[in-house]
Amino acid sequence: MAKLQKSIDKRNALIKATIELVNNNGFHATPMSKIAKMANVSPATIYLYFENKQDLVNQTYIEVKAEYTDYAFATYKDTMSVEDGFKLIWHRIADFKLKECENAMFLAQCDNTPMIDEPSRLEGIKHLQPLVELWARGKTEGIIKPISDYILYAYSINPLSFLMIIQKRGDFQLDKTHIEEAYQSAWSSIKVCN
Amino acid sequence: MAKLQKSIDKRNALIKATIELVNNNGFHATPMSKIAKMANVSPATIYLYFENKQDLVNQTYIEVKAEYTDYAFATYKDTMSVEDGFKLIWHRIADFKLKECENAMFLAQCDNTPMIDEPSRLEGIKHLQPLVELWARGKTEGIIKPISDYILYAYSINPLSFLMIIQKRGDFQLDKTHIEEAYQSAWSSIKVCN
Amino acid sequence: MAKLQKSIDKRNALIKATIELVNNNGFHATPMSKIAKMANVSPATIYLYFENKQDLVNQTYIEVKAEYTDYAFATYKDTMSVEDGFKLIWHRIADFKLKECENAMFLAQCDNTPMIDEPSRLEGIKHLQPLVELWARGKTEGIIKPISDYILYAYSINPLSFLMIIQKRGDFQLDKTHIEEAYQSAWSSIKVCN
Amino acid sequence: MAKLQKSIDKRNALIKATIELVNNNGFHATPMSKIAKMANVSPATIYLYFENKQDLVNQTYIEVKAEYTDYAFATYKDTMSVEDGFKLIWHRIADFKLKECENAMFLAQCDNTPMIDEPSRLEGIKHLQPLVELWARGKTEGIIKPISDYILYAYSINPLSFLMIIQKRGDFQLDKTHIEEAYQSAWSSIKVCN
DNA sequence: GATGAATGAGGGTTCATTCAT
DNA sequence: TATGAATGAACCCTCATTCAT
Numbered sequence: 001m002a003k004l005q006k007s008i009d010k011r012n013a014l015i016k017a018t019i020e021l022v023n024n025n026g027f028h029a030t031p032m033s034k035i036a037k038m039a040n041v042s043p044a045t046i047y048l049y050f051e052n053k054q055d056l057v058n059q060t061y062i063e064v065k066a067e068y069t070d071y072a073f074a075t076y077k078d079t080m081s082v083e084d085g086f087k088l089i090w091h092r093i094a095d096f097k098l099k100e101c102e103n104a105m106f107l108a109q110c111d112n113t114p115m116i117d118e119p120s121r122l123e124g125i126k127h128l129q130p131l132v133e134l135w136a137r138g139k140t141e142g143i144i145k146p147i148s149d150y151i152l153y154a155y156s157i158n159p160l161s162f163l164m165i166i167q168k169r170g171d172f173q174l175d176k177t178h179i180e181e182a183y184q185s186a187w188s189s190i191k192v193c194n
Numbered sequence: 195m196a197k198l199q200k201s202i203d204k205r206n207a208l209i210k211a212t213i214e215l216v217n218n219n220g221f222h223a224t225p226m227s228k229i230a231k232m233a234n235v236s237p238a239t240i241y242l243y244f245e246n247k248q249d250l251v252n253q254t255y256i257e258v259k260a261e262y263t264d265y266a267f268a269t270y271k272d273t274m275s276v277e278d279g280f281k282l283i284w285h286r287i288a289d290f291k292l293k294e295c296e297n298a299m300f301l302a303q304c305d306n307t308p309m310i311d312e313p314s315r316l317e318g319i320k321h322l323q324p325l326v327e328l329w330a331r332g333k334t335e336g337i338i339k340p341i342s343d344y345i346l347y348a349y350s351i352n353p354l355s356f357l358m359i360i361q362k363r364g365d366f367q368l369d370k371t372h373i374e375e376a377y378q379s380a381w382s383s384i385k386v387c388n
Numbered sequence: 389m390a391k392l393q394k395s396i397d398k399r400n401a402l403i404k405a406t407i408e409l410v411n412n413n414g415f416h417a418t419p420m421s422k423i424a425k426m427a428n429v430s431p432a433t434i435y436l437y438f439e440n441k442q443d444l445v446n447q448t449y450i451e452v453k454a455e456y457t458d459y460a461f462a463t464y465k466d467t468m469s470v471e472d473g474f475k476l477i478w479h480r481i482a483d484f485k486l487k488e489c490e491n492a493m494f495l496a497q498c499d500n501t502p503m504i505d506e507p508s509r510l511e512g513i514k515h516l517q518p519l520v521e522l523w524a525r526g527k528t529e530g531i532i533k534p535i536s537d538y539i540l541y542a543y544s545i546n547p548l549s550f551l552m553i554i555q556k557r558g559d560f561q562l563d564k565t566h567i568e569e570a571y572q573s574a575w576s577s578i579k580v581c582n
Numbered sequence: 583m584a585k586l587q588k589s590i591d592k593r594n595a596l597i598k599a600t601i602e603l604v605n606n607n608g609f610h611a612t613p614m615s616k617i618a619k620m621a622n623v624s625p626a627t628i629y630l631y632f633e634n635k636q637d638l639v640n641q642t643y644i645e646v647k648a649e650y651t652d653y654a655f656a657t658y659k660d661t662m663s664v665e666d667g668f669k670l671i672w673h674r675i676a677d678f679k680l681k682e683c684e685n686a687m688f689l690a691q692c693d694n695t696p697m698i699d700e701p702s703r704l705e706g707i708k709h710l711q712p713l714v715e716l717w718a719r720g721k722t723e724g725i726i727k728p729i730s731d732y733i734l735y736a737y738s739i740n741p742l743s744f745l746m747i748i749q750k751r752g753d754f755q756l757d758k759t760h761i762e763e764a765y766q767s768a769w770s771s772i773k774v775c776n
Numbered sequence: 777g778a779t780g781a782a783t784g785a786g787g788g789t790t791c792a793t794t795c796a797t
Numbered sequence: 798t799a800t801g802a803a804t805g806a807a808c809c810c811t812c813a814t815t816c817a818t
Contacts, residue, residue: 003797007802026307028222032788042804044790053788112306112359113220147375150366154356155379159348165306172344181341185349189383201777225812236779238815247813395798414695416610419791430800432794441792500694500747501608535763538745538754543767546744547736553694560732569729573737577771585818589781614809624783626811635809 011049013039018060019106027057027115058120061110064103069127071096076130082138083191086156089131090186093157094179097164105168108161131157135190145192155189205243207233212254213300221251221309252314255304258297263321265290270324276332277385280350283325284380287351288373291358299362302355325351329384339386349383399437401427406448407494415445415503446508449498452491457515459484464518470526471579474544477519478574481545482567485552493556496549519545523578533580543577593631595621600642601688609639609697640702643692646685651709653678658712664720665773668738671713672768675739676761679746687750690743713739717772727774737771 017038021030032053036043050056072092076085097104110116116124135152138144144152163182166172174182211232215224226247230237244250266286270279291298304310310318329346332338338346357376360366368376405426409418420441424431438444460480464473485492498504504512523540526532532540551570554560562570599620603612614635618625632638654674658667679686692698698706717734720726726734745764748754756764 003802010802024308026220026222026309028220028787029308031786033786043788044804044806045802047789048802109307113303114218115220145375145379147379148366148372150357150360151353151372151376151379154353154376155349155383158353158356159345162348162352163344166344172342178342178345181339182345182348185339185341185345185383188387189349189379193382204778226814227812237813238779238781239777241814242777398799412696414608414610414697416608417696420793421791431792432800432802433798435793436798497695501691502606502611503608533763533767535767536754536760538748539741539760539764539767542741542744542764543737543771546741547733550736550740551732554732560730566730566733569727570733570736573727573729573733573771576775577737577767581770585781592781613807615807625809626783626785627781629810630781 007049010039010041010045014041014046014049014056015060015063018056019064019102022057022060022109022115023102023105026109027113054117057110058116061107061116061120062123064106065124065127067103068093068096068100068107071100073130076134078130078133078137082134082141082143083187085134086138086187086190087183089134090156090183091179094160094182097160098167098174098179101164101168104161104164108165111161142192145190152190156186159186201243204233204235204239208235208240208243208250209254209257212250213258213296216251216254216303216309217296217299220303221307248311251304252310255301255310255314256317258300259318259321261297262287262290262294262301265294267324272324272327272331276328276335276337277381279328280332280381280384281377283328284350284377285373288354288376291354292361292368292373295358295362298355298358302359305355322347336386338384346384350380353380395437398427398429398433402429402434402437402444403448403451406444407452407490410445410448410497410503411490411493414497415501442505445498446504449495449504449508450511452494453512453515455491456481456484456488456495459488461518466518466521466525470522470529470531471575473522474526474575474578475571477522478544478571479567482548482570485548486555486562486567489552489556492549492552496553499549516541530580532578540578544574547574589631592621592623592627596623596628596631596638597642597645600638601646601684604639604642604691604697605684605687608691609695636699639692640698642688643698643702644705646688647706647709649685650675650678650682650689653682655712660712660715660719664716664723664725665769667716668720668769668772669765671716672738672765673761676742676764679742680749680756680761683746683750686743686746690747693743724774727772734772738768741768 014035017035018030021034021038032046033043035056036046039046046056050059072089074092076089076092078085080088110124111121132149135144135149139146159182163172163174167174208229211229212224215228215232226240227237229250230240240250244253266283268286270283270286272279274282305315325347326343329338329343333340353376357366357368361368402423405423406418409422409426420434421431423444424434434444438447460477462480464476464480466473468476499509519541520537523532523537527534547570551560551562555562596617599617600612603616603620614628615625617638618628621628628638632641654671656674658671658674660667662670693703714731717726717731721728741764745754745756749756
């Protein structure tokens with residue numbers, strides 16, 4: 001029990017170190033030795049938990065992605081109205097991206113570079129299903145524009161990644177009003193105009 | 195003269211090779227030797243044109259960014275109406291991102307990773323001035339939402355980067371209709387609702 | 389008792405695994421962890437039975453060498469005539485080398501590389517005493533050439549190692565006729581010509 | 583010219599270092615760094631001349647093997663009688679094995695371990711053709727025993743490897759008389775008895 | 777200006793061995 | 798006795814950069 005816990009702790013420490021270092025330096029500029037040092041283990045120990053560097057990053061990605069989507073949909077129920085549902089999910093996502101900054105940055109970097117291998121990327125995508133279903137419902141009800149999910153995503157969800165990045169970089173600080181403005185823009189871009 | 199041209203050719207070949215290789219492999223997985231080989235030059239020759247690898251990428255970034263903004267604003271005139279001006283600029287940007295795919299991908303990768311150093315990034319940003327001025331005019335005229343330029347950018351321009359990436363990745367192919375839908379979303383997200 | 393047997397079993401399993409793995413990969417390409425796995429033991433357990441990797445291989449060598457010479461001389465009696473005695477021993481050796489292929493290969497690899505340390509090598513050699521004595525008798529009786537035992541060994545016994553290796557490698561398959569031809573060559577090379 | 587020569591010198595130094603170190607320590611116990619140091623180059627330089635460690639050893643093997651067979655057959659002419667031809671080749675081989683000790687040891691180690699890859703081994707074998715042809719002629723003329731070349735080789739040529747190894751190890755020193763005795767044994771083992 | 781050979785520093789990974797349990 | 802987790806040292810190899818030509 002104590003032993004198992006220690007193992008889990010080490011694995012978590014490694015994942016945490018990976019996120020922080022990759023965020024600051026990028027995948028290839030992050031040596032295994034530094035990850036090990038930050039996680040307070042020997043470099044060789046990493047290989048007890050992960051097959052190699054690629055596997056370490058893949059697993060980190062999948063884990064963080066799951067955390068992200070779990071958070072996003074935690075309080076959502078498909079009995080909600082389309083607008084209420086979207087509002088809820090959107091705000092949860094915004095919350096995650098702006099508060100769990102490290103994790104969200106990591107996901108953004110993974111999604112924008114050839115860092116993660118294809119299987120892991122696909123693994124990460126399928127978690128967004130509830131949002132896709134909500135949109136489908138919204139299209140049927142004539143509330144959401146009848147256009148590709150990719151475009152809906154690009155305009156309603158993805159901008160949060162950009163805002164997170166510039167906030168992380170220190171260029172811009174989002175307060176509650178900004179969030180509300182952003183939500184209005186997101187909703188405007190996908191809702192059917194009356 | 196012929197000599198100067200040969201020099202320029204080499205520099206261009208190096209920049210082109212850098213873009214292609216960094217797009218496909220990322221910054222750190224792109225060795226100078228490969229860049230040299232693809233540009234048909236000796237590795238040592240790179241150092242006649244650039245100080246080091248970081249400088250090569252920085253300069254490439256600045257150059258491509260300039261090309262991008264030049265294209266974006268080439269036909270824009272500040273005598274246009276706000277809506278016409280935005281429509282024009284947006285479509286030029288869309289054009290560039292979806293047709294000059296390699297260049298746009300490179301910019302996206304630079305903007306989403308700690309690959310470019312701060313001074314070069316700032317250098318790249320300032321070219322967007324005309325758009326910022328257009329938005330300022332739009333806000334005065336009550337046509338554009340009175341919110342931060344960062345949010346305006348996040349919702350009206352940045353989504354194109356996302357669409358470009360997934361198109362490059364082969365997940366989605368944008369035709370003219372999609373572009374029009376995207377534009378409607380972009381415009382909806384920043385225009386003042388009547 | 390049962391406990392002692394279990395210990396012996398483990399030791400034997402380790403020795404067997406060592407032989408097989410070293411045969412196929414060589415000494416340095418055989419990790420202790422693989423030996424442990426093949427013997428169904430923990431890596432740490434090896435160190436209960438052997439001091440270190442070198443000791444494991446040394447002991448394996450000595451053990452297999454003893455098995456080899458035991459087999460070679462099992463039915464030999466020094467009352468036999470020189471020719472009968474040599475014929476018997478030679479065929480026993482041939483038998484061992486061609487049938488107990490794994491063991492013989494292991495010995496050959498040890499004898500041809502700097503894998504075994506000197507003391508163990510000497511330990512292994514002294515078991516050939518009966519053959520040396522037979523030759524001494526043969527020389528006295530004028531049946532065996534009066535030349536160095538090293539040369540006698542090189543021409544009458546060592547060739548079997550070569551034949552074993554190429555058979556193991558699949559280049560050549562020895563049947564009964566080949567064995568007889570080989571024996572004739574061996575005997576011709578050391579007997580005094582009439 | 584001077585440059586080319588320097589390249590060749592380096593390559594030769596690397597091959598020489600490889601032979602010496604592999605002889606003394608075996609393939610896997612010979613680090614590239616030591617080879618580099620002995621050849622007075624940086625470890626990285628090795629990779630300008632060889633693809634990797636395996637390639638370095640393969641090429642060394644092929645080169646030494648060629649040297650060996652070149653020497654063996656240098657003065658042989660197929661107009662010689664079978665016995666004269668064999669005597670000549672045998673003595674040339676003996677010469678090489680006992681005087682070019684380092685090279686011969688290296689070949690022996692390569693031939694007795696899974697150190698060289700299959701293609702290189704085959705490359706090395708084909709050089710023995712003249713000896714095979716001599717034996718064919720000898721069989722036709724009824725001078726050489728009508729048995730497999732593998733057995734002829736095992737008894738007439740291979741014993742020299744054994745004698746070389748024990749001489750290298752310091753156990754036994756061969757003088758002219760020993761060589762002559764060895765030759766007699768070799769010839770006795772393959773010639774047809776009258 | 778242009779090069780290809782050369783390299784030191786460092787990266788990912790493996791492995792013989794140890795130690796707490 | 799037996800273990801599996803842990804590790805430091807070392808290995809092979811790569812690469813940004815330099816230098817003699």
